[in-house]
Amino acid sequence: MDPLLQQIYSMDKARMEQCGKHLMVGGGTRGGPVLQRGKGVRVWDADGREYIDCTSQGWALYLGYAHDDINRVIREHIESMTHVHQPFDTKVRFYLAEKLASLAPDNLNRVSFTVGGGPAVEAAMKICIKNLPAARDFVCLYDSYHGTTLGTMGASWVSTRSSGKYVGGSRFLPLTRPFIRIPNPDTYRNPFGVDTETYIDMCLTMARETLERGIAGKPAGVIVEPIQASAGQLILPKPYLEGLRRLCDEYQTLLVFDEIQTFARIGEMFAADYFGVTPDIIVLGKAIGGSLPLAAIIVSDRLEGFAGDVEELHTFASPTLSMVTGAKMIELLENGVLENCRRRGRYIGDQVRSMMAEFPEIGDVRQAGLHIGIEFVKDPAGKQPIPAETVAIRDAGVRNGAIFGLGGVRRNVLKIKPPLIINQQECDEVLDKFRQSVRQVLRQ
Numbered sequence: 001m002d003p004l005l006q007q008i009y010s011m012d013k014a015r016m017e018q019c020g021k022h023l024m025v026g027g028g029t030r031g032g033p034v035l036q037r038g039k040g041v042r043v044w045d046a047d048g049r050e051y052i053d054c055t056s057q058g059w060a061l062y063l064g065y066a067h068d069d070i071n072r073v074i075r076e077h078i079e080s081m082t083h084v085h086q087p088f089d090t091k092v093r094f095y096l097a098e099k100l101a102s103l104a105p106d107n108l109n110r111v112s113f114t115v116g117g118g119p120a121v122e123a124a125m126k127i128c129i130k131n132l133p134a135a136r137d138f139v140c141l142y143d144s145y146h147g148t149t150l151g152t153m154g155a156s157w158v159s160t161r162s163s164g165k166y167v168g169g170s171r172f173l174p175l176t177r178p179f180i181r182i183p184n185p186d187t188y189r190n191p192f193g194v195d196t197e198t199y200i201d202m203c204l205t206m207a208r209e210t211l212e213r214g215i216a217g218k219p220a221g222v223i224v225e226p227i228q229a230s231a232g233q234l235i236l237p238k239p240y241l242e243g244l245r246r247l248c249d250e251y252q253t254l255l256v257f258d259e260i261q262t263f264a265r266i267g268e269m270f271a272a273d274y275f276g277v278t279p280d281i282i283v284l285g286k287a288i289g290g291s292l293p294l295a296a297i298i299v300s301d302r303l304e305g306f307a308g309d310v311e312e313l314h315t316f317a318s319p320t321l322s323m324v325t326g327a328k329m330i331e332l333l334e335n336g337v338l339e340n341c342r343r344r345g346r347y348i349g350d351q352v353r354s355m356m357a358e359f360p361e362i363g364d365v366r367q368a369g370l371h372i373g374i375e376f377v378k379d380p381a382g383k384q385p386i387p388a389e390t391v392a393i394r395d396a397g398v399r400n401g402a403i404f405g406l407g408g409v410r411r412n413v414l415k416i417k418p419p420l421i422i423n424q425q426e427c428d429e430v431l432d433k434f435r436q437s438v439r440q441v442l443r444q
């Protein structure tokens with residue numbers, strides 16, 4: 001092994017603490033295990049403890065850690081090439097653009113690659129403005145999350161009061177752009193207490209009123225996560241998304257699906273197909289690079305795309321290595337992994353639902369593929385959130401050898417979003433550890 005790598009890998013706790021004094025990390029909950037090595041759905045920490053990772057590391061490692069096929073194409077590709085600047089073409093970029101276009105809904109055929117999710121949302125915003133030059137303001141949903149760049153931070157709930165105390169993005173208000181928000185249909189909480197159909201209609205009415213009366217000039221676009229992941233895995237109802245599509249057409253604005261978290265994880269390549277609603281622009285990120293950094297937008301044929309005169313240029317926006325791994329991941333998704341995601345997701349969802357009798361504190365289970373959120377409440381009727389207990393369940397999970405995700409605007413949603421390659425035995429292990437953690441916190 002390279003002596004420098006050996007030196008790094010053998011750092012002890014004291015040395016890590018010393019180095020840590022020089023490190024700034026601007027987000028996420030730190031303090032968990034120091035990760036050292038992973039294989040499949042499992043990861044080991046610096047002390048050798050083993051965990052099943054139900055976060056897929058920011059929901060991004062669809063094929064798990066150190067997948068053999070991914071590692072093989074990385075090894076083969078780096079023999080000839082790693083970094084290539086955006087203006088230079090490569091065969092793999094041609095290939096991946098065509099591949100994504102062939103998978104996307106019919107009229108979405110042009111792909112622009114970029115460096116990360118936030119910049120990809122911004123790229124979509126640029127396309128909107130190009131096509132609606134007089135427009136300025138974007139619409140997004142309550143509790144949405146679209147990134148923390150200065151261009152997207154204003155669209156993310158971490159900038160609002162719902163984050164608890166105006167933390168995160170609200171500190172940068174002088175530099176972030178304002179977004180106009182419309183109510184999100186949270187059909188579990190449904191604050192008006194009306195039936196679901198009426199509630200969805202009310203949300204659409206508010207969307208219409210806002211497009212009509214709440215925006216100076218033309219609306220530049222409506223940006224929406226079809227499943228609001230960071231908000232707490234809220235699966236938006238199909239009639240709501242259909243309604244938004246109709247409103248965007250009526251008000252001649254563009255519908256942008258932020259599919260950064262839904263791509264393939266919901267058991268369909270695109271949320272557009274899952275819901276049967278076609279947006280004008282799809283935004284991709286996280287897993288799309290097959291475990292390496294990559295993001296992209298896919299744009300409708302009827303829109304004007306980017307021109308070459310420096311509208312969208314990033315040094316690392318054409319990472320050939322991530323494109324190779326992204327292409328390989330899609331091949332594996334098409335050859336069984338997507339089907340596995342559907343099957344295992346259904347199984348975990350059903351099993352957790354069956355635990356609701358034993359634990360009435362499981363207020364709601366929201367599952368689409370392996371995109372699973374479990375909302376914890378004091379009692380099913382009152383639905384009071386229990387964030388402290390949810391954090392305790394997450395922490396118990398770590399002690400029991402499972403890393404669960406935590407989120408939701410009320411911090412009471414536990415997330416089970418493992419790599420899509422998870423097998424039956426591993427699903428049962430996850431469920432055992434989940435049950436054990438819930439029991440330890442809520443029954444002991």
Ligand SMILES: Cc1ncc(COP(=O)(O)O)c(C=O)c1O
Nearest residue numbers: 116117118145146147258260261
């Ligand atoms: C739906 C959605 N949009 C945008 C982003 C931002 O992506 P990135 O963290 O790669 O900038 C995220 C990240 O969690 C996300 O979940």
